[in-house]
Amino acid sequence: xxxxxxxxxxxxxxxxxxxxxxxxxxxxxxxxxxxxxxxxxxxxxxxxxxxxxxxxxxxxxxxxxxxxxxxxxxxxxxxxxxxxxxxxxxxxxxxxxxxxxxxxxxxxxxxxxxxxxxxxxxxxxxxxxxxxxxxxxxxxxxxxxxxxxxxxxxxxxxxxxxxxxxxxxxxxxxxxxxxxxxxxxxxxxxxxxxxxxxxxxx
Numbered sequence: 001x002x003x004x005x006x007x008x009x010x011x012x013x014x015x016x017x018x019x020x021x022x023x024x025x026x027x028x029x030x031x032x033x034x035x036x037x038x039x040x041x042x043x044x045x046x047x048x049x050x051x052x053x054x055x056x057x058x059x060x061x062x063x064x065x066x067x068x069x070x071x072x073x074x075x076x077x078x079x080x081x082x083x084x085x086x087x088x089x090x091x092x093x094x095x096x097x098x099x100x101x102x103x104x105x106x107x108x109x110x111x112x113x114x115x116x117x118x119x120x121x122x123x124x125x126x127x128x129x130x131x132x133x134x135x136x137x138x139x140x141x142x143x144x145x146x147x148x149x150x151x152x153x154x155x156x157x158x159x160x161x162x163x164x165x166x167x168x169x170x171x172x173x174x175x176x177x178x179x180x181x182x183x184x185x186x187x188x189x190x191x192x193x194x195x196x197x198x199x200x201x202x
Contacts, residue, residue, distance in 0.1 A: 024054055024085060024123045029184060031199035033062055035191075040064050041074075043199060047122055054082035056120070058135070072097050078118075078135045085125045086115035092135040103138035111138070119170075124182045127165055134171070143169040153177045153186035155201045160185060 029045040041062035048055050057079050064072040078092035089112070094101040105111045111133070118133045120126050127147075131140045148164040162177040162185055177186035187199040 023052055024082065024120075024125065025182070026054070027122070029122060030202045031187070032202050033060070034198045034200065035062075035064060036195050037198075042202075045122055049082075052084040054080075056080040056082065056122070076136065078103075080118060080120075080135075082120075085117060085123065087112055087118055087120075087133065090118065090133070090135060094136045096136070101136055103135055105138070116140075119167075119174075121176050121184050121187060124178060124184075126167075126176075132167075132170070141170045143167050148175065151177075153200065155185050162186065 024047070026047045026049060028047075031043045031045075032039060033041045033043055041060065043058070043060040046057045058077065060074065060076040062072075062074040063070050073095070074097060075095040076092070078090065080087060080091075081089035088107050090103055090105045092103040116131070116133055117123070117126060117129050118135050126132070127145050129143065129145060131142050133140055145165055145167050148166045150161065150163050152159040153162050154160070160179060162179050165176050165178065167174040167176065172189045172191055175188040176184065177188075178184055185201045189197045191197045
C-alpha cells in the first residue's frame with residue numbers, strides 16, 4: 001500500500017481547529033472484507049491527483065459461500081472526480097447478487113449542485129457532513145457523524161491505536177476508524193440479518 005503523506009495530518013488538525021481543511025489526501029487502500037470475521041473478498045480504493053483535483057477509483061468484489069456454494073455475490077466499481085472536498089462527477093456500476101444498478105452524474109447535474117460528498121471514508125472531511133450521496137443507489141442519505149472514542153483495530157495482523165467515528169442515519173450504521181495522522185484503517189457496519197461487515201487494511 002502506498003503510504004499517504006502529510007495531507008491527513010494537516011486535515012485532521014484543521015478540522016479540530018475549525019479551520020478550512022487542507023487538500024484531500026491521496027493514496028491507495030486495499031482492504032480485506034470480512035463477514036462475521038470470515039474473509040469474503042476485497043475493496044480497493046485509489047485516490048490520485050494534484051492541487052485540489054482528485055480522481056477516486058473504488059472497486060469491491062465479495063462472495064459469500066456456504067458448503068462450497070456461492071450464496072451471495074457483490075461487485076461494485078465507482079469512478080469519482082473531485083475538486084477539493086466537492087464531488088464533481090460520478091460513474092458507478094453495481095451487481096448486487098444479480099441486481100444491476102448504475103449511477104452517473106456530472107458537473108451540470110442537479111444531483112451535484114453545490115458542494116456534496118459521497119461516502120468518501122478516505123477523506124477526513126466526511127466527519128463534518130450531514131448528508132452523503134450513496135454511490136450504489138444515487139440517493140442522498142441524511143447522516144450524523146460523531147466521534148465515538150479511541151480504541152484499536154487490526155492492521156496487517158497487528159493492533160493499531162485509532163479513533164472511531166460513527167455514521168448514523170444511513171441505511172446501515174457505520175463505524176470508521178482513523179489513526180492519529182488521519183489515515184483510514186478500518187470500517188465496521190451492520191448489514192442484513194444483523195451480520196457484521198468489516199474492512200481491515202492490508
